[in-house]
Amino acid sequence: MLSPDEFIEYQKFLISDVREKLIPQTIYTSIVTKDLRENLNILDFGCGHGYVAMLLADLPLKGAHIYACDCDEECLDVLWGRIAHREIKNLTAFHILNYAQIYMPQWLPSIDHVFFSFSVSALEHADISLPQIVKQMPVGTQFHFTDWRPEATHPQLDIFVPSAQRIFVSDFKNLLEHSGLNVQQEANEKLLYYTMRAIKT
16 A cells, blocks of 8 residues: 555656656557547546546547546546646546445446556455446446556556556456456557456447
């Protein structure tokens, strides 16, 4: 468990130039730019300071709206401030409670894409929480996961997210299938992170 100061430093790392160099933006942006539908509703779950949410909100997607949620109110305070400062109209951030059973607000519209960017491994009870989240999404919702590879090493990452707290690819895939998702694509190159795409059927 990170101390409050370490957690703040980790969040800064996730929106830093270092992260930009390690993880290309296209692993997020190319997914939704290939979806030619209008009025997409996109959820960034465990948004932190909003790196992915703001990245997607800047894309020229006709009628799209980005929703971002996190259980940490200090992170959301930062994101709310960034939204207000830039007067972003297509991004709504909201708070959720980090219990085993996670409930989405009733006002949330039907979601087309859900992004989990380094947030599944941060769930206290992922084997309970993720199935609960999937259950609340409509059939056809596409889920996009990015998480840290346990065998990878990086000076900052090894402090913020030690290897023991990360999820192996095989276990991650089993978790998605246990949660009611059909895994359609996985990228297992020897990088610092891995990605998976799944759909609720």
